[in-house]
Amino acid sequence: MTSEILVKALDAPFAEMSAATDRRMYEEIAELSMREKALLSVVADVCQQTLGLPFELHVAAAARHGVSADDLRELLRFISYDSGYPAALAALARLVEIEREQGLPEPAGEGHELDIEGEGSPIPAPVRRAVRNLDAPFADYMDLQSRMRAGMRRLSVRERAFATMTVDVLFQTLEESFRVHVTRALASGATPEDVRAVVRFSAQFGMTKTWRALRVLNALFTETGAVFA
Structure with missing residues (x-):
């Protein structure tokens, strides 16, 4: 049964609205691949804890577009x-259930090496200094989180940057972290149009949040002199 049929069984007008929205987001935003859109939809589910039908549909879409269980x-x-962590854990538990229910391939268990006991982190030095000046124990916590992710290779830098940008939009953390994540996306080779498309894609998860994020993004582009093609 397709997602449109599932939603139509709940409420026909809502299904029509949802289908029109999906066409605009998934067919007309050409800057992002379907794999990237699937990943960002899962990110939104985790942040907003929409782990019922929306998460089921997004997990299935991710599998169709080359996103493996790992x-x-x-x-x-x-x-x-x-x-x-609690939100991600809830999503992980639900993911296992959905994979079993839908008969999706199980993960191969391919993780990455964790740097837990090391020192420093890949976070840019100016950011680390600013955070340490704010609160040293929190800076240590941030360093740990960054080190533990440094060995990840399944997702590209572009995909990781887009994921964190989406978290920023949904949580409205549009100051320091948003700047860092937009800068990382651009450094990975993403164009300003790509970055704007990531923010626009989030509109389906909360239009007013996207509205504000676009205002902040435009100001950031003006400040940094980002050039559009």
């Missing part, structure tokens, strides 16, 4: 420090 687990591990 990829999804790396995504949940990656965003857990921003979404919150």
Whole structure:
């Protein structure tokens, strides 16, 4: 049964509205791949804890577009420090249930090496200094979170940057962290149009949040002199 039929059984007008929204987001935003859109939809489910029917549909869509079970687990591990560990854990538990219910391939158990006992982190030095000046124990916590993710390779830098940008939009953390994540996306080769598309894609998860995020993004582009093609 298709997602449109499932939603139509609940409420026909809502199904029509949802289908029109999906066409705009999934067919007309050409800057993002279907794999990237699937990943960002899962990120939204984790942040907003929409782990029922929306999460089921997004997990199935992710599988159709080349996102493996191991990829999804790396995504949940990656965003857990921003979404919150309890939220990511709830999504992980639900993911296992959905995979069993839908008969999806199980993960191969391909993780990554964790740097837990090391020192420092890959966070840019100016950011680390600013956080340490704010609160040293919190800076240590941030360093740990960054080190534990440094070995992740299943998701590209672009995908990871887009994921964290989406968390920022949904949580409205549009100051320091948003700036860092937008900068990382651009450094990975994403164009300003790509970055704007990530923010626009989040509109389906909360239009007014996207509205504000676009205002902040435009100001950031003006400040940094980002050039559009």
